[in-house]
Amino acid sequence: MALSTPSVYVLVVLAAALWGASPVLLKRALNRGARPRQAVLVALAVDTALVSTAHVIVHGSDALRALLTADLRVLSLFVLTGALGTGLGRLIGLIGLERLGASVYSAALSVRPVFATVLGVTVLGEPVTPVRVAGVGILVVGLLVIERARSHGGGERGGWHRRDLVLPFVAAATYAASRTLRRAGLHVGDVDVFAAVATNELAGLFVLAAVLGGSSGTDVFTPPRESVASLVGSGCCIAIGMVAVFGALAAPAGRVVVVDPLVATVPLFTVGFAAHFLDTERITGRIVLGTLVVVAGAALVVR
Known part of the structure; x- marks a missing residue:
């Protein structure tokens, strides 16, 4: 049964x-001794396990068949998005999270719609509207306000550098490219959402495990015990x-102009959440x- 527009709203707000x-x-886990490469692997492993379990629950004994009979050209898109956004993007972003703090990192990551708009204009020929220009x-202006908060002790209490903002910007670019490809894959081919x-999460996990395991050894798979609960919780949220x-994007009402503003x-x-649960972070006005x-x-950018 197709999801109604209110149902799409509920799904996306829940995701947000x-x-x-x-x-x-994740920041709590880092504060408890986990390193970014350990944190991203454990959280992604939990994330992948839950998504794969959901796939099996929905399809039962036909779960593997659903993957094998799907359009391989479309599935290859999700392999690419998993390696790019889920793998590389999350690792780069997590390094930024460690340096900037959760609040500053999350706000800086919000430049993702700008990259998505640039891709839409240059690749898909979408129009540049006055509303989008105003949104940029x-x-x-918002990012400049946050950057000024740095000199007044906002964000990570230990301080952070302006150059560290590049990390969430790079992560945002990979996420934007990934979401554009995902949207195309869901509507071009007959691929089940789960x-x-x-496929997206498995690809990201395999790429990260291969790259990080090869460069860092088995230590990358063993984060401090004190950090595991937070990492598992993060994986569940993701x-x-x-x-x-x-699910929202796959619905007829799940247009990007509906989904993206809510994700923002x-x-x-x-x-x-940071104000209540992170004592290493200072949330200022x-x-x-x-x-x-x-x-x-x-x-506004995604309108």
Whole structure:
């Protein structure tokens, strides 16, 4: 049965709340001794296991057949998006999270719609509208407000450098490219949502495990015990949010202009969770104001 527009809204807001909690949980794990490469692998392994389990629950004994009979050209898109966004993007982003703190990192990551718009204009020939241009300007203003919060002690209490903002920007670019390809894959070929998500996450996990395992040895698979609960929680948030967004995008009402503005609210949830659960982070008025402006700009960019 096709999802109604209100159901799409509920799914995407749920995903935004869960994705807002995920960086806070990851930061707690980093504060407890986990390193970025350990954190991203454990969280992604949990994420992949949950998505694959959901795939089996939905399809039962036909789960493997659903993967094998899917359009290989379309599935290859999800292999690419998994390696690019789920693998490389998350690792780069996690390094940024460690340096910037959850609130600043999440707000800076909100430039993703700008990259998505650039891709849409240059690759798909989408029009450049005055609203989008205004959204980019507003988003930049929000980022400048957040950057100014740095000199007033906002974000990571140990301090952070302006150059570290490049990390969430790079991660945002990989996420934007991945989401564009995912959207195309879901609507061009006959691919089940769970099969698509499972392929996406498995590809990201295999790429990261191969790269990080080869360069760092088995230590990358053994994070400190104190950090495991937070990493598992983050993986659960990512998995449930991912399935919710894939389901929303696959619905007739799940247009990007509906989904992306709601996903843009993720930093608001992150700021709220960080204020309550991260004692290594200082949420100032400038951080809150900058985040609100960034979210408003990001929402306009995707209209």
